[in-house]
Amino acid sequence: xxxxxxxxxxxxxxxxxxxxxxxxxxxxxxxxxxxxxxxxxxxxxxxxxxxxxxxxxxxxxxxxxxxxxxxxxxxxxxxxxxxxxxxxxxxxxxxxxxxxxxxxxxxxxxxxxxxxxxxxxxxxxxxxxxxxxxxxxxxxxxxxxxxxxxxxxxxxxxxxxxxxxxxxxxxxxxxxxxxxxxxxxxxxxxxxxxxxxx
Numbered sequence: 001x002x003x004x005x006x007x008x009x010x011x012x013x014x015x016x017x018x019x020x021x022x023x024x025x026x027x028x029x030x031x032x033x034x035x036x037x038x039x040x041x042x043x044x045x046x047x048x049x050x051x052x053x054x055x056x057x058x059x060x061x062x063x064x065x066x067x068x069x070x071x072x073x074x075x076x077x078x079x080x081x082x083x084x085x086x087x088x089x090x091x092x093x094x095x096x097x098x099x100x101x102x103x104x105x106x107x108x109x110x111x112x113x114x115x116x117x118x119x120x121x122x123x124x125x126x127x128x129x130x131x132x133x134x135x136x137x138x139x140x141x142x143x144x145x146x147x148x149x150x151x152x153x154x155x156x157x158x159x160x161x162x163x164x165x166x167x168x169x170x171x172x173x174x175x176x177x178x179x180x181x182x183x184x185x186x187x188x189x190x191x192x193x194x195x196x197x198x
Contacts, residue, residue, distance in 0.1 A: 023087050026095035033080050034092070042096040047152035054101035054150065058143045060093035072168070101150040106196040115193030118186055126181040131190065134174070139197050149197035156191040 030040060034052075038044045042052030052060065066072035068081045068089070081089065106112035119139070122130035131148075135141050139149040148156065160182065162168035163175045170176060182190075 023085055023091075026088070026091040029084070029088060029092060030095065038096075041099040043099070043102055044152070047154040050155050051101055051151055052096040053099035055097055055147050056141050056143060056145070057090075057093040057097035059141065059146045060096060061089055062144055064089045064092065101147075101198075103150040103198045104153065104195040106153075106192045108192060111189050112192040112196055115186075115189035115191065118190050119193055123181065123186070126183075128181040128186070129178050131178075139194055148194045151195060153188075153191040153195035156194055157187050160187050160191070 030038075034042075037046070037049040038052050042055070044051050063072060064081050064084070067074055067077040068084065070078060084092070118128070119131045120137070122128045122133075131139070134145055135148055136145075139147065141147045159168065160179050163170065163179050164182075166176065179187075
C-alpha cells in the first residue's frame, strides 16, 4: 500500500516537473509571437494593435484567456494563445504590465480638452456616465478594468464602437450602456484625451 502511494506521489511530482519544464519564459514567447504586432515592450507602433505596456496584469490575463476560449473573438489572437498554459499567460501579463507605456501626443489639444471634460464628468444631457467612475481619475483602471491612459486613440475609438455595436461583449454589460449615448465626435474627443495621458 505504501509502495503504491509512493509511486503515485512520484508520478505526480514528475508530471509537475514536466509541466514546469515545458513552460516557456515570457520574453521567449514575446519574441516568437507578440513582438511583430505589440513590440518587445508592448509599445506597439501601429494603432491597429493595442499597447500592452503598463496594462493591468489581471485585465491582460482575462483577455488572453477570453481569446483562448473564444469568448472574445479574434482569429489571429486565438491562434497565438491556443497552446499557452495558464502559467505562461500569467507570465506574459506580468511581463507587459511591468513595462512603461509611452503616451501619444494629441493632434488636437482643444479636442483633447473636450475629451477630458467628457471623461471626468460625462454628459448629463445625453445621460453618459463619466468614464472616470470606473477607469479612475488618471484612466489607469484597476484589476480587471483596463488602463486606457496612453493607448492609441484610434484603437480606443474602434473598441468603443465595438461595444456600441455589440461586436465586443463585456461580462457585466456596463460598457454597452455607458457608451451607447456617445456621439462619434465625443468618442474621438475622449480617445484623443486618453491617448495623451501618461
